[in-house]
Amino acid sequence: MATNILEAQGIVKQFGGLTAVNNVDFVIPKGTICSLIGPNGAGKTTFFNMITGLYVPTSGSMIFDGQSIVGLKPDQVTARGVGRTFQNIRLFANMTALENVLVGQHTRLKANLLGILLQTRGVKAEEERARQRALELLEFVGLARQRMDEMSKNLPYGDQRRLEIARALATNPKLLLLDEPTAGMNPQETDALTRLMRQIRDELGITVLLIEHDMKVVMGISEKVTVLDHGGKIAEGLPEDVRANEQVVEAYLGKGAAAQGKGGGGVRKAVVQSAEGT
Amino acid sequence: MSRAINIGVWTGVFGLFIIVLFGGQSVLAAGLICGLLTGLLGGARTEGETMQAGVRDGLIAAAVAGVILIVSNVLRNIIITPLVGQNVPSTAEVLSFGIAGAAITMVLGAALGAAHFLPGRRSSYATWGILGLVILIYPFLDYSIQLGWLGIVITGLIFILLALGLNIVVGYAGLLDLGYAAFFAIGAYTAAFLSSSYIGDQLNFANPRVSFWLVIFIAAAMAGLFGLILGAPTLPLRGDYLAIVTLGFGEIVPIVFRNLDTFGITIFGHEFIKTFNLTGGELGISPIDPPKLPGLDFANRSDQRPWYFLLVLIILFSIFLINRLRRSRLGRAWMAMREDELAASSMGINIVRTKLLAFAMGASFSGFGGAYFGAFVGGAFPSAFDFSVSVIVLCMVILGGLGNIPGVIVGGLIIELSDRLFLPQITLLLQSIAQHNANNPSLSGLQRFDPTLYRTGLFGLVLVLMMQLRPEGLLPNARRKLELHAAQDSPAEAAQGRTDLYDVEAEAAGS
Numbered sequence: 001m002a003t004n005i006l007e008a009q010g011i012v013k014q015f016g017g018l019t020a021v022n023n024v025d026f027v028i029p030k031g032t033i034c035s036l037i038g039p040n041g042a043g044k045t046t047f048f049n050m051i052t053g054l055y056v057p058t059s060g061s062m063i064f065d066g067q068s069i070v071g072l073k074p075d076q077v078t079a080r081g082v083g084r085t086f087q088n089i090r091l092f093a094n095m096t097a098l099e100n101v102l103v104g105q106h107t108r109l110k111a112n113l114l115g116i117l118l119q120t121r122g123v124k125a126e127e128e129r130a131r132q133r134a135l136e137l138l139e140f141v142g143l144a145r146q147r148m149d150e151m152s153k154n155l156p157y158g159d160q161r162r163l164e165i166a167r168a169l170a171t172n173p174k175l176l177l178l179d180e181p182t183a184g185m186n187p188q189e190t191d192a193l194t195r196l197m198r199q200i201r202d203e204l205g206i207t208v209l210l211i212e213h214d215m216k217v218v219m220g221i222s223e224k225v226t227v228l229d230h231g232g233k234i235a236e237g238l239p240e241d242v243r244a245n246e247q248v249v250e251a252y253l254g255k256g257a258a259a260q261g262k263g264g265g266g267v268r269k270a271v272v273q274s275a276e277g278t
Numbered sequence: 279m280s281r282a283i284n285i286g287v288w289t290g291v292f293g294l295f296i297i298v299l300f301g302g303q304s305v306l307a308a309g310l311i312c313g314l315l316t317g318l319l320g321g322a323r324t325e326g327e328t329m330q331a332g333v334r335d336g337l338i339a340a341a342v343a344g345v346i347l348i349v350s351n352v353l354r355n356i357i358i359t360p361l362v363g364q365n366v367p368s369t370a371e372v373l374s375f376g377i378a379g380a381a382i383t384m385v386l387g388a389a390l391g392a393a394h395f396l397p398g399r400r401s402s403y404a405t406w407g408i409l410g411l412v413i414l415i416y417p418f419l420d421y422s423i424q425l426g427w428l429g430i431v432i433t434g435l436i437f438i439l440l441a442l443g444l445n446i447v448v449g450y451a452g453l454l455d456l457g458y459a460a461f462f463a464i465g466a467y468t469a470a471f472l473s474s475s476y477i478g479d480q481l482n483f484a485n486p487r488v489s490f491w492l493v494i495f496i497a498a499a500m501a502g503l504f505g506l507i508l509g510a511p512t513l514p515l516r517g518d519y520l521a522i523v524t525l526g527f528g529e530i531v532p533i534v535f536r537n538l539d540t541f542g543i544t545i546f547g548h549e550f551i552k553t554f555n556l557t558g559g560e561l562g563i564s565p566i567d568p569p570k571l572p573g574l575d576f577a578n579r580s581d582q583r584p585w586y587f588l589l590v591l592i593i594l595f596s597i598f599l600i601n602r603l604r605r606s607r608l609g610r611a612w613m614a615m616r617e618d619e620l621a622a623s624s625m626g627i628n629i630v631r632t633k634l635l636a637f638a639m640g641a642s643f644s645g646f647g648g649a650y651f652g653a654f655v656g657g658a659f660p661s662a663f664d665f666s667v668s669v670i671v672l673c674m675v676i677l678g679g680l681g682n683i684p685g686v687i688v689g690g691l692i693i694e695l696s697d698r699l700f701l702p703q704i705t706l707l708l709q710s711i712a713q714h715n716a717n718n719p720s721l722s723g724l725q726r727f728d729p730t731l732y733r734t735g736l737f738g739l740v741l742v743l744m745m746q747l748r749p750e751g752l753l754p755n756a757r758r759k760l761e762l763h764a765a766q767d768s769p770a771e772a773a774q775g776r777t778d779l780y781d782v783e784a785e786a787a788g789s
Contacts (some may be wrong), residue, residue, distance in 0.1 A: 052624055078626035086624075092617035095610070102607075103614040107626030109607045113635070116606040117599055127606070171626055 005030045005175050005207045006051065011060035013046055013231075020046040022231040023060075028175065028224075033201050033208045035218045038228035039251060044211045045087055047228070048177055052084050053077040065174060079107045083173030085164040087180050087211070093153035097143060097163050100152050101134035104170025134170065141166040141196060158189045165196070169204070176200060178210040182217055190214060194221055219243065227251065282335040286342025289315040293343060293379075294350035299703045301359055303423035305351045309379030310412060310419065312347065316340040316383060317390025317408075329395040336391020337384060344380030351376035361721075362707065363714040386412070413590060417583045427699060428582050434694030435589045436651050440667075441674040441690045442596055442683065443643020448672070449681035450609065451636035452616030453513070454521040457528025458671055461641040463663035464504050465497040465648020467535060470563035470658040472496065480554050490569035494649040501645020505638040513633040516619075528668050536560060536660040557660075564657025576653075585654055592650070596643065597683055603639070612636050666734075670697070673737065677744060679751025689751065697733060704729045 006028040013021040021043040028034050036044045049055045051062065053074040062070045069077050083104075092100050109130055115123040138148060141162040147155060152163055161181060168176055178197070182190045194217050200206050212218045218225060218239065225242040227235040229251040235242050242248055292315070293308035300307075316339035355372045359365075386408070393404035420428045440462060447455045471477055472493050478485030488496070512523040535557045542553030557563065568576035574584040603609045611632045614622040623629050652658045670693060678689025705728050712725035744751075 054620070054624070073628070074620075074623040075626045075628045078624060084624055086621065090618050090621040092614045092621065094617055095613055099610055099613075103610050103622070103627070104625050106607060106611055106614075111607045113608065116602055116608060119602060123606075130607075167625065 003030055004028060005065055006209075007061075007063040008051075009061045011047070011050065011062065012058045013043075013050060013055060014058045019231050021050070021057075021228075024228070024231075024233045026226060026233070028207060028209055030207055031201065031205065032223045033197060033210070033221050034224045034226065035222040036209065036211045036226050036228065037213070037215075037218055038234075042228040042251075043231040044228055045179060046231075048084065048179055048211065051077070051177060052082055075107070078171050078173075081172065081174035082177065083168035083171040083175070084177040085161075085168050085179055085181060087183070089160050089164055091152040091160055091164055091167070094151060096149045097138065097152050097155065097159075098131070098134055098148045100163055100167050101137055101170045102130055104167040105130050105133065106171075108170075108172050134166075137166045137169050138163070140169070140199075142192065158185055161185065161193070162196070165200075169200070169206075173206055175207045175209065178208065178212075180211055180213060182212065182214050190217060193217075197221060282338040283342050285316060285319045286339035287346070289319075289339070290343035290346030290350075293347045293383075295700075297347065297350045297354050298358060299700065299707060300425070301354055301362070301364065302425075303375055304425060305347055305375050305379035306382065306419060306423055307425055307427070308347055309344070309382035310386070310416065312343040312379075313340060313383040313386025314390070314409075314412060316343050316387040317393075318405075329392055332391040332393075332395040333388050334391070336387040336389075340384040340387025341380075343387075344383045347379045347383065348373070348376035351379065358707075358711075361714065362710045417586045421581070421583065428586060430695070430698045432582060432585055432589060432654065433651075433698060434691055435586075435593060436647050436654070437671060437674065437694050438687055438690035439589070439593055439596060439647040439650070440644055440671045441678075441686045442593070442600060443640045443647070444671050445675050445681065445683070445686050446600065446603070446612070446643070447636055447640035448675055449686075450604065450616065451612040451633060453633060453637060454517065455524045455637070455640065456521050456668055456672070457524035457526070457531075458640070458644055459663045459665065459667035460528045460531035461501040461505060461644035462648040462651070462667060463531050463535060463658070463660070464501045465645030466652035466658040466663070467557065467563070467648075468497040468500045468645065469493045469649040469652040470566050473567040473653070474563055474565060476558065476563045480556070487567055490567060490649075490653055493653075494646055497649035498642040498646040501648065502638040502642035505641030506634060509634045509637040513637060514630055525665075528665060532660040532663045535562075535658075535663075560660065562657050562659030562662075564659075566652050566656055566658065568653055568656070589650065592646075600683065608632070608635065669737075670694075673741060677740070677751060682751065685751050696736075701730050701733055701736075 004027050006026070008024065008026040011021055011024045011026065012019065024043075024047065026047070036047065038044055046055065050057050051064075051069075053069065053072050053076065056071055060070075061068060064077075064080060064082065067080070069080060069082075072080070092103060095103070109126055111123045111126055135145075135148070139145070143159055143162055143166065147159065152160065155163060165176075165178070165181065168178075181197070182193050185193065197208055197210070198221065201208050210218075210222075222239055225235075225237065225239050226233060227242060227245070227248050229247075234247045234251060235245040237245075289312045293305075293312045296308040296311065297305050317336050319339070352372055355366055389408055390405060393408060394401060396404050416431075417428055419425070420431075440458065444455065444458050447453050447458075469490075472488040473490060475485065475487065508524075508527055512520060515523065536559060538557040539555045539559030540553055541551070541556035543550040544553075569588070570576070571584075575581070576584050576588075611622070611627045614625065614627060615629060615632055619629060622632075648663075651662075655662070674690040674693050675686055676689070677693060678685030678687065708724040708727055708729075712722045715721040
């Protein structure tokens with residue numbers, strides 16, 4: 001049991017009459033990079049939001065690191081060790097890059113009101129350590145040193161994505177959730193980010209779960225791929241198995257295309273090719 | 279060069295305004311103010327200029343303003359002084375005071391201009407040093423030329439203290455609080471209960487009188503406590519709802535103090551607490567003991583300099599503390615919450631607790647100010663804490679630039695001085711012109727014109743103009759300015775141009 005960082009069972013989320021996530025079982029083994037894919041509206045981000053406490057599942061259990069996290073507030077989930085980024089970047093736009101990362105360390109710092117007003121030695125030392133750590137993290141994600149004091153909204157798009165990852169890492173997560181980290185990036189940036197994700201797992205030992213539309217990234221990096229469609233899990237397994245799964249092709253390209261693919265393999269080849277990035 | 283002249287002209291016109299209004303030796307005070315303005319604005323050029331350029335520009339601006347000061351002092355004494363029926367001083371006196379005023383302006387202008395271009399941190403040390411000197415000298419000048427501004431300046435400074443506190447709530451944490459005056463009232467009444475003989479007089483016993491130095495902190499704690507009590511149920515509300523709840527609270531508190539003149543608890547005919555007058559109703563509670571400090575006389579109402587210096591110290595200390603907060607874990611959490619509540623909570627910030635803390639901190643500043651105000655005015659009256667106080671303080675925060683401490687101070691001074699000093703003085707001047715020229719029909723008509731009646735209208739006008747012309751405030755912090763003016767070309771828009779890779783795949787598959 002201890003080998004899984006997250007175990008979700010029978011997760012259901014309904015918004016009024018709409019079932020966004022329907023009875024999904026989902027397990028993330030410790031130290032892996034897992035992907036959650038599926039067409040738009042499949043329920044991926046809803047699932048993310050349930051892990052991080054923004055939504056409470058209608059039913060089902062969610063065990064993170066041996067403890068249930070159902071019903072916890074987002075900040076409590078973060079304190080337990082789940083970090084995340086957002087699909088549409090949600091940096092603190094009018095704060096500097098460095099301040100953004102410092103905010104990420106909020107739960108790991110202990111300074112209280114009295115300590116801050118008196119500027120006790122402990123608070124000063126902690127603040128200095130936090131600053132050092134923030135600089136290290138910014139360097140780790142590859143943000144240039146001269147950009148640290150820039151207002152985060154003035155950073156180039158790719159840097160904003162990286163900064164968001166640094167901010168999530170600052171929360172000292174055991175599990176890092178990345179919501180479409182490569183969206184809107186060019187191939188070079190995407191490659192760099194893929195390397196970064198690997199580094200996060202290998203060097204920092206953090207388990208990574210990502211939602212991603214870029215099949216090349218997903219297939220290249222994941223040890224396990226889970227496919228959602230219409231709120232239900234339709235496939236799960238190694239990247240190559242998922243890629244070969246009829247239901248998955250169908251979900252992405254429609255029934256007709258899948259049938260055609262079974263016969264001649266033309267369309268299927270296209271999917272596979274694009275997935276391989278040729 | 280032309281910019282310096284421009285600034286000189288504008289500050290000179292402001293000086294003229296002061297001289298025309300107050301006459302007498304007010305030219306000296308005008309010189310002080312003009313010197314500050316020309317020095318800070320005229321001497322402060324773009325980076326890379328030399329110190330000589332700073333001194334030169336400061337001097338040019340100050341010289342232009344100084345000439346205007348001399349001329350307007352002469353004109354005032356020739357034209358207006360006789361109209362008002364005051365004694366016209368000798369020409370030598372008029373000229374020498376005019377020149378003295380101009381000299382003050384030029385010295386300050388040049389010094390501040392030079393200070394601006396000192397290397398590194400020494401620049402700000404020197405600037406603050408000069409400002410500190412002016413702050414130190416001002417009350418003595420006021421006292422010796424009988425300007426009579428000091429009381430109003432002190433009230434203005436109390437409001438600045440409030441604005442600094444509200445800035446935490448509105449500027450840093452982004453919570454719109456429209457009932458800030460309620461905490462001000464709570465502070466003042468706490469002081470009234472603890473350091474006057476009122477309660478004892480009502481209930482016939484000699485109550486202990488707590489010292490001012492203790493009361494201000496008790497009042498701050500009390501207001502903070504009420505901030506928590508009000509905030510706990512309401513702060514989970516967002517934006518507009520919070521504004522409405524605080525607005526209601528701000529209205530309720532003065533009414534409660536007004537109506538508690540018949541306070542008592544009677545249940546089933548049994549009188550638990552005998553009905554008595556707890557708050558003095560409309561008349562309020564007075565007198566409140568002034569602070570006691572060996573060597574300083576706070577009780578002498580005709581010399582308010584000790585009050586002034588005490589308040590300046592309190593404000594400096596507050597700024598010091600607020601700066602510590604802003605650069606700390608808590609300050610960052612407030613700002614993060616203002617920027618994006620959802621992202622902030624996902625970064626581990628407990629939204630409710632953080633909001634509550636900001637709210638309570640703001641409230642304690644208000645309570646602190648309230649206790650000082652009560653002791654300064656010598657009483658607590660419900661009419662002193664009505665809605666307009668909340669609005670004025672909010673205006674100060676907005677006028678100066680949200681989230682920016684120097685901006686808040688400048689905004690506060692401008693609003694308070696125009697409201698309590700210039701507007702009433704205009705009225706006074708017009709009235710006395712009318713009285714001394716009762717047989718001149720075109721002048722005696724001024725009797726009926728009272729500009730103070732237009733004060734709320736003028737407020738509204740200033741706010742609308744500000745929002746249209748300079749929404750970031752007079753001294754904006756860099757963040758706000760960027761936020762309001764550069765929103766068009768933010769790089770986040772690049773995200774909009776992204777192509778959905780699925781569409782591309784589908785297209786590739788379809789072809």
